[in-house]
Amino acid sequence: MKKLERYFPALSWLKGYSRADLQTDTVASFIATILLIPQSMGYALLAGLPAVTGLYAGIIPSILYAFFGTSRTLAVGPVAVTSMMTATILMPFALPGSEQYAAIAMMLAFLSGVFLILMSLLKMGFLSNLLSHPVISGFISASAILIAVGQFKHLIGVQAHGNNLIELTQSMMRHIQDINLPTVLLSTISILSLILLKRYLTPILSKLGLSEHYAQMLGKAGPVIVVVATTSSVAVFSLDTLGIKIVGDISTSLPSIPFQQFTIDAMIDLLPGAFLISIVGFVGSVSVAQSFAAKRKQDINPNQELVGLGLANLGAAFSASFPVTGGFSRSVVNVSAGAKTPMTGILTGLLMLVTLLFFTPLFYYLPTAVLACSIIISILQLIEFNNLLRLYRFSKQEALGLLATFFVVLFVGMETGIIVGVSLSLLFFLWHTSHPHIAVVGRLPGTEHFRNVKRFDVETDPEVITIRIDENLFFANARVLEDYVLTLVSQHKDMKHLILMCNAVNMIDASALDSLETIDDRLKSAGVMLHFSEIKGPVMDKLKESSLVSNLSGQIFLTQHQAMKTLTKQQAEI
Amino acid sequence: MKKLERYFPALSWLKGYSRADLQTDTVASFIATILLIPQSMGYALLAGLPAVTGLYAGIIPSILYAFFGTSRTLAVGPVAVTSMMTATILMPFALPGSEQYAAIAMMLAFLSGVFLILMSLLKMGFLSNLLSHPVISGFISASAILIAVGQFKHLIGVQAHGNNLIELTQSMMRHIQDINLPTVLLSTISILSLILLKRYLTPILSKLGLSEHYAQMLGKAGPVIVVVATTSSVAVFSLDTLGIKIVGDISTSLPSIPFQQFTIDAMIDLLPGAFLISIVGFVGSVSVAQSFAAKRKQDINPNQELVGLGLANLGAAFSASFPVTGGFSRSVVNVSAGAKTPMTGILTGLLMLVTLLFFTPLFYYLPTAVLACSIIISILQLIEFNNLLRLYRFSKQEALGLLATFFVVLFVGMETGIIVGVSLSLLFFLWHTSHPHIAVVGRLPGTEHFRNVKRFDVETDPEVITIRIDENLFFANARVLEDYVLTLVSQHKDMKHLILMCNAVNMIDASALDSLETIDDRLKSAGVMLHFSEIKGPVMDKLKESSLVSNLSGQIFLTQHQAMKTLTKQQAEI
Structure with a gap:
């Protein structure tokens, strides 16, 4: 039994699962689904894909991880950093929005899943340790800036593509004459509302007499409120005729998989990117899982996590979406919605499916600018300047490693940045041990x-x-x-x-x-x-x-x- | 004074230099020059260059190292491994024997010199520590086999080029119909004579009443004897008319430097090769220097060695030759000839110059096959199978690293082999420390x-x-x-x-x-x-x-x- 549990960790919580647990998990999954829908659609846009693929990515991966992952609280689906990485990895291969682009995104998820499972079989999870904390910190901060700048195009309604800050801003400047004033106005209102709701919603709800717990939970509904408000405004006043871009028709048929695109050559070209996205996704996911597990004196098995995340990515590939991993904000939503067991993940996945099948018309008038606004607001928290100062006091060499990673990611590209960062950490470590x-x-x-x-x-x-x-x-x-x-x-x-x-x-x-x-x-x-x-x-x-x-x-x-x-x-x- | 000595180590031995020292060093340098001439010419052929460049490489580099190096006994000039590396690095850029090839060889020496001096200035000598002993061992053994196979073409008088064992043998098979029987016969006799002289010359000389010291020293003259014997036979019986290749005319004018070939683009392409040859040359040289220094309770300063070897390579570049470094067999010749101080290196360099100016006609009839024979005999000692067995017992992981380096060097190429080897050592080390x-x-x-x-x-x-x-x-x-x-x-x-x-x-x-x-x-x-x-x-x-x-x-x-x-x-x- 113990051995079986090791390969199928769901057994450990399924065997004691009660009707009361199911009730709590069902309520939690309803709340989580509503909060996750705009987030998932936003990340899909960030990855350069149609908003609906964000919903696809929330169904099968979430259910597979619930069965095969070892964390009781981790929520798996599209997250900011891997979505951004998807966009930069795919850029050289196809035009965002094209059918080919979507096919390559699936292939990336597939390869990433294969890598994760291979790393588990070969006990190579330790490779992820190569990413030292300063390198991760520099990478995340620079990625956050890139994501924010990249999303800025949606806020002003122009086109822009690029692998680094220079390319992005140049591309945006070239299209600056296409700026759409109604979109700018809508974005400004959305951003301000998001900031105000984020700061004041919980205190106001508390004052209105809600318990601390519910005030905290509903306090996270700011993006949902803004989405509902702006979508209805656009629908009622036909604001889309003024040039505000909307999500539009979402196909309700389940996705078909373009197998003809999966050639061996294309796969080989994608390998470095797939490897990088697997490692970065794995490291991020495990650290989130560990921090939640520690509070509950639970245990995480990193090797089994590779299997759980690997299967989740294979699931993402076969449901026509893009690479997924365990995310901090998703997990926080889950936990504060009251999730007791991974059953919440399964139910959330099923509710996403129901949404996809029956409620997509509700999103027809949702403005993409609003999705971009909510991404920018959540992503900017990831920039860690304090960390740099703290690190500088502790080790100037490692602070240099952080800065190098940060600037190379920002001005050259994510992959080069990671390679430079990892090489520098190794070099510094070797320098240190070779001067014993x-x-x-x-x-x-x-x-x-x-x-x-x-x-x-x-x-x-x-x-x-x-x-x-x-x-x-x-x-x-x-x-x-x-x-x-x-x-x-x-x-x-x-x-x-x-x-x-x-x-x-x-x-x-x-x-x-x-x-x-x-x-x-x-x-x-x-x-x-x-x-x-x-x-x-x-x-x-x-x-x-x-x-x-x-x-x-x-x-x-x-x-x-x-x-x-x-x-x-x-x-x-x- | 101490500080000056640090940057100009020759001061430490020059200040106490006596007339008696000069006498010993002069005698030693005569012997060393005679022994080194065929070796140097052979290594030039190995590098794919005219035999005479081997003499060039023995003049200025040897003198510069004597002034700036910290070893009292190290002899600097062309050595087997760096000559072989020169050939494989240059192969993609030009045809061996062409004028362009010679120009690129000079550029390689120049870049290698710059690298070594930069490493010294930036205190980056520790980078050479990345070459773990198993990687070096695998690299040297595989290189020795490649060198031996590569020289085999001279033994049978055919053309062959290639970066690895497969390319070399395929190329040789394609030219197999050009095989020259007189050359084969000459080679067989030379090889047998070299083996017999190597084994029996010292004992015979001892029996003839020579002191142990002189018997040991003259025992190394086997190649000189074979060179003199075969050269005179070819001259007397006009064996070159039978198709035996000879060294031929050697220009007695000092080399001119084709500056027009030194373009920035060509330099950039050569950088990885130059870096590799610097590191490998430096590691080999320092370990030879250390083993001689230890016996005398002398000290080697690795950082100053970078300067000495760097200047020697710049000297090689400006005397129209190819990368040099400190060599074991050169140094043994030096020591057993009775060298007391680095003055021997200076005098050997000057005697090489005299040879070049006045005695090159003596080498006109020297058959290249004989030079190749003496290289093969000396190189095969570098293959270290015992080392592998010993290592296997100590650490299977590191033995795997050695084997991987060995086979990749043999069947893919030297650079890839080194990269694979270094990556594996780092990976194994990280695996070890990440499983504390x-x-x-x-x-x-x-x-x-x-x-x-x-x-x-x-x-x-x-x-x-x-x-x-x-x-x-x-x-x-x-x-x-x-x-x-x-x-x-x-x-x-x-x-x-x-x-x-x-x-x-x-x-x-x-x-x-x-x-x-x-x-x-x-x-x-x-x-x-x-x-x-x-x-x-x-x-x-x-x-x-x-x-x-x-x-x-x-x-x-x-x-x-x-x-x-x-x-x-x-x-x-x-």
Whole structure:
């Protein structure tokens, strides 16, 4: 049973599922669906797709994740960052709005699903760890700005496309004469209403006597209120005749899948983008899931999350939509609507389907400018300037990594930005580990403790010298140790014994092993014996399998104190 | 003075230089020059250039390195691996033997020199550490095979070009009908003579009464003997008329530099190759220099080595030759010829110049097949199969890295091979650090020592739990710790305090810091307090600048014993 639960996590909550749970989840899913509909349509527009695909993306993926994901609260569907990434990944391949574009979006979701499931099978989830927090922070902030600028075209009713800030603004400037004043007016009113509702709706509802919980929940309905108000205004006053763009007819037939577009060549071209969107989506989703799980002392299994998100993306592909992942704002909506179990996700999916089949005419007059306004308002919260300042105080190098990612994403493109960011983090880390802290140590008089000779007044012996290496020994610093020892030997002509104190060495790889053997050989030829002390258990287990131990000129001591006692005594006897 | 010596290391040996030193160095340089001439010409052929460029490459670079390098014994000039790399890097740009090819070779040396000096100025020498020993080993073994196969065409007198084993053999098969039997015969005799001389010359000389030292030294003269014997045979019996290829006319005028070929576009195309050849050349050279220096308790400064090798390559570029570096076999020749100081390098360079000006007619009848034979014999020693077996026993993962590099170099190409190898080492390292050893620890009864609960019979407290992390905390494992703690909390519902024991943590980066703050927040919301114990000095210095410490729910204890004592007492009092 435990094993089955591992591959089918829904069993763990389904087995205790009660009628009362179903009632709460049903109410929650009604609220969540209403709140998610405008958001999902907005993200579809952001991805360069018809608004209706946002609804498609909310059905099957949401249901599949509910069965196969390990989070009890995560809501899966289109989210801002992956939708934006979809747009920039697809841009070189087809024109937004074209049928081919929609087909490639599906393919991207398909490949992303395949990647996620492959990563799970190959236990490669750790690859997502390559995205360090500064890189993610720079990426998200820059993406938020790109999204906001990209949506701005809807606010003024012009066309614009581009992969980075320069391309976007240039493209917008070229179409600036198409600006539509009624749209600008509508956008201004919408933005102001959204800001005011966001700030004052909850306090007003509280004052009107609603309980804290409901006031909080309905306080999130600002976008729904603005959507309803503007849609009815457009419908009543035929504002669309003034040039305000509306969502228009939404096909109520279920989507058909253009299999003929799925060629191998097109798939290969999409691979880097699909990989990137999978990793970014996975990292974002898992961190949201973890933060909700922690509050409830629940557990998230990242490897199973890969399966859940992978299947959700395959589901998105086969329902003619675009890449999905777990989102923070979706999940907050879910939680504050009162979701108890993943059943809410299943019911929300089914209600989306009902909406799609029967209620799409309600969205006919919905102005796209209003969807764009609500996206801009929610996305701008993601920009993290405080984070940069905090980081700068902690590590200037990592702050540089954040800034580099930020500016490259903004002015070159998202993919290049991520590559630059990841390369810089790796480089900084390697720089750090390849400049390890190595100290010559001596004994604190009267104790068994050994400390850095530069910081403490310690006892040393010109013939028996000990160095402590505060780093793992591996290829990035193997030669550094060789250099260090070589310099040390050239400076201490009286040295007869060198002890390497390894209490902070958690790992020794083959390069470091070679270096240690080289060091031993060199010391031998210089008449110095090499010893080790305080090697950790797992490291010693590995060393035993090497020729270093059998060829070693000196000895291996359990403790540094013992090493020093034995060797100074030996020297005294000579 | 010390500072001047740092930038101009020759001062350190020049100031004590005596007439006796000069005598020894002069004798050594005569011997070294004679031994190096055929080698240098062979490497020029290997690089796809006229034999004479090998002599060019032995003049100015050797002199410049003597002044600016820090090794007392390293000999700089053309070496096997960089010559082979030159050939494969240049292949896509021009036909070997053409004037353009020679011009691009100079440009490659120029760019390589610029890279090396830039790396020194930017203190980026640590980048060379990216080449782990298994990657270098795989690369060298595969290159040796490629070189041997590539030289085989000279042995049978046919044309062949290619970047990898498949291309080389295919190209050779296409020209197989051009096979020249007299050349095959000459090659067979040369190979056999080289093998026999290599094995028996020293013992025979010893038996003839020569001292060990001279027998060793003259024992290396095998190639010179074969060169002299075959050259005279060809001259006397006009064997070149039978189709045996000879070195032929060597221009005695000093080289002119085709500046018009040095376009910016061509330079940009060469950058990746130049970078690779710099790094590989530098790594090889430094390790040779270090192994010689260690025996003499001398010191090598890797950063100054970058300057020395960089200037040597600029020198190579401006003397119309190709990339150079410090070589093992060159240096052995130098040392066994009795070189005392880098003056030998200067004198060898001058003698090469004299040879070039006055003695090139002597090489007119030298058969190229014989040069190829001597390269094959010396190169095959570089193949390291034992290394693979040894590595396999130590680490299967790293052995896989070696094999991947080996096969990709052999069947795809050198550059791709290096990239694959470096990526794999990084990936394996990240995999390792992102799966850190984390243990729940308890107290060994009656002591102040804390050990893994899985390995020792220790005292624990269900309300105060301690985990020890045996790894640096950084982006690659930040989320792993989050997962671990989340799972731990979900399994220990009674937990009130969690202590992180950090005695093996040498570094905490911003990602890990964020994770620790997240962990603290999550634990707070789950009613658990987070504490730290045994944080190292340098790590604590950094943490003090962060908000983690000020916001921390718990305390920071100097020792684990103190932490446990304080917290269990607190719990008992509640």
